[in-house]
Amino acid sequence: MTNVMGMNTETTDISVVMRALADPTRRAVFERVAGAREITVAELTRGSGVTQGAISQHLKSLKQAGLVIERPEGRNVYYRAQPDGLEPLADWMNHYAAFWRERLDKLRAVLKDMDPEDPNA
């Protein structure tokens, strides 16, 4: 049995991050937050074609996924991108990259077994 897509704490993160970014509108909201230093719900709503309530819901999901941070100030809440928010995605891919590195090392050993006569081996 080989653990290729095993469950661990990281998988919860990746699942939440990917779910949060799977929705095109929510991804667009995240992109705008990431492109700005800080931005309010009102600013995000302007010209977005969706209601402020919808934007707030998207921000809530992004916050839960660890992708944005909020900072209340007076009557406003400012949002900015969480710097390490996308790391779970990297972890996910690293898992596969590590898997294949390890397999190709094994392949090297198998080839040597199969073909010990090869002068270069």
Place this chain on the structure above:
Amino acid sequence: MTTLAVKADTTSIVIDEVFPHRAEVLWKAITNGDLMGRWMMKPNGFEPVVGNRFTFQTTPAGKWDGTIRCEVLEVAPLERFAFAWRGGDEANIGYGSKLDTVVTFTLRKVQTGTRLRMEHSGFVLPKNDTAYTNMGKGWIKCVETLGTVAGEG
């Protein structure tokens, strides 16, 4: 050398290495079920014939039973061997969700042996051009991390 190629909305893992063996030996090692089992994973029902469906049994995750369902897509002796790699479960979202990827081995004879390029492609990441521009730093960091860590093996 391991690199990470980001295309459109998907990402690939690419490993490119030269093995000091003849292409015939390498071809056998990657297309013979028993030999595959010795270095990759033991395939069930594998035959190196286009259209052949086989599986790899891995550890279950969540609602997914751990079965990787594969289908041979291309068999060009001594040149290219590709198969679909599908796993995960519809019920899972994100990691562990339905994974529809392709593994391609490409062989090329070189002076010191055979060059093998392994590409595992089709990992869907939430990325597009706008995202790349706006999230620039985040993604570059993400890809750099992948390249660095993957290259350390």
